[in-house]
Amino acid sequence: MRYGIYGGSFDPVHYGHLLLAESGLCGAKLDRVIFVPTGVPPHKQHQKHLPGEIRAEMLESAIAGIEEFLVSRFEIERDPPSYTVETLRHFRSKLLDAELFLLVGADMYYDLPNWYCASEILQLAVPVGVHRPGYPPPHVEVLSGVTSSERLRIFRDYIVEMPLVDFSATKIRQNCSSGKSIRFQTPHVVENFIHSRHLYEEP
Ligand code: ATP
Numbered sequence: 001m002r003y004g005i006y007g008g009s010f011d012p013v014h015y016g017h018l019l020l021a022e023s024g025l026c027g028a029k030l031d032r033v034i035f036v037p038t039g040v041p042p043h044k045q046h047q048k049h050l051p052g053e054i055r056a057e058m059l060e061s062a063i064a065g066i067e068e069f070l071v072s073r074f075e076i077e078r079d080p081p082s083y084t085v086e087t088l089r090h091f092r093s094k095l096l097d098a099e100l101f102l103l104v105g106a107d108m109y110y111d112l113p114n115w116y117c118a119s120e121i122l123q124l125a126v127p128v129g130v131h132r133p134g135y136p137p138p139h140v141e142v143l144s145g146v147t148s149s150e151r152l153r154i155f156r157d158y159i160v161e162m163p164l165v166d167f168s169a170t171k172i173r174q175n176c177s178s179g180k181s182i183r184f185q186t187p188h189v190v191e192n193f194i195h196s197r198h199l200y201e202e203p
Contacts, residue, residue, distance in 0.1 A: 003095055004033040004128060006103040007075070007084060009169060011049045012194060013062045014186040016105075016167040020130045024103040025068055027160030028128045032068050033103065034091070035059050039075045039082040050199065052076025061189045085117035088124040100125040101158070109138035113146045122147040128158045133166040176200035 004024050010017060013035075021033045037055045049055070056071055063069040074090055075082040084102070091100060102125040104112065109129040112118060121127075122143060129138025140155045147155075167185050175182050177200055182191055194200065 001031045001095070001097070002029065002099045002101065003091065004028065004030040004101045004103045005036060005088065005091060005125060006033050007036045007038055007082075007087065009049055010035065010037045010055050010059050011169050012055065012058045012172060012186060012190055012199070014167045014169060014172055014190075015184075016132075016165050018062060018187075019162050019165060020103060020105060020132075021069060023130055023160050023162035024101070024128045027130075027162075028101055028126075028158050030068075030101060032070060034070045034072050035063070036072045036075050036087055039078055039080045054197075054199070058190050058193055061193060062187045064189075083116045085115075085121050085124070088121060092124055102127045103130065104128070104138075105130055106132040106135035106138045110135070110142055113143060118146040122151060122155075126158055127155060128160055129155075130160045130162050131164060133164045173200045177202050 006021055006024070008017060021035070024030060025033050037052055037059060039052055052073070053076065056073055056076060059071045063071070075087055088100060088102070102121065104127055106129060109127065112127060115121060127143070131137050138159050140152050140159070143155065144152060172182050172185055176194060182194070
């Protein structure tokens with residue numbers, strides 16, 4: 001089985017995330033994508049996110065009924081900060097015969113060499129770099145300092161295109177707090193969840 005591990009804050013999940021997962025699934029010929037909502041990622045420790053359980057519930061409602069998509073609570077149940085390398089070690093030990101892939105948008109792909117234990121991350125999983133509006137296309141050469149040329153050759157086949165949608169969770173949170181519409185940026189069920197609980201509204 002080929003598993004794509006897809007980490008993010010998902011605060012909240014939106015169609016950009018879902019299209020990225022679908023594009024990774026099809027483009028990298030994966031069998032499953034596991035969404036891993038982060039606890040507190042190292043680069044977002046200054047930001048305040050909704051509790052992990054609420055973000056996981058929104059994700060679960062967004063992907064309900066899609067067999068290939070799963071949600072893991074591994075990171076939200078751990079003490080912060082969340083390091084991707086620990087998540088990959090966890091899945092490596094649980095999914096013994098699986099091939100692991102790491103789904104990342106273009107912005108994150110460029111940042112990968114700076115991640116904690118980047119070389120180990122790239123040994124544990126093949127990064128699947130997905131295009132994102134506003135960023136240059138993911139380019140494997142940015143990883144040349146942290147992995148072997150042999151691995152780089154493999155990674156070349158895992159740059160994936162997706163229908164570009166300029167959505168972000170930040171924009172959705174801003175729209176909610178200023179009373180603007182978030183319709184068609186996230187599944188209807190997530191939109192209802194947000195409105196019924198008054199999430200992201202100004203206090
Ligand atoms: P925030 O606005 O709160 O920073 P975000 O919308 O960027 O959040 P994250 O949860 O931080 O979403 O991102 C998780 C992953 O999804 C990252 O790899 C990011 O590159 C990717 N991603 C998020 N939005 C898009 C999008 N619209 N198109 C492509 N990739 C995306």
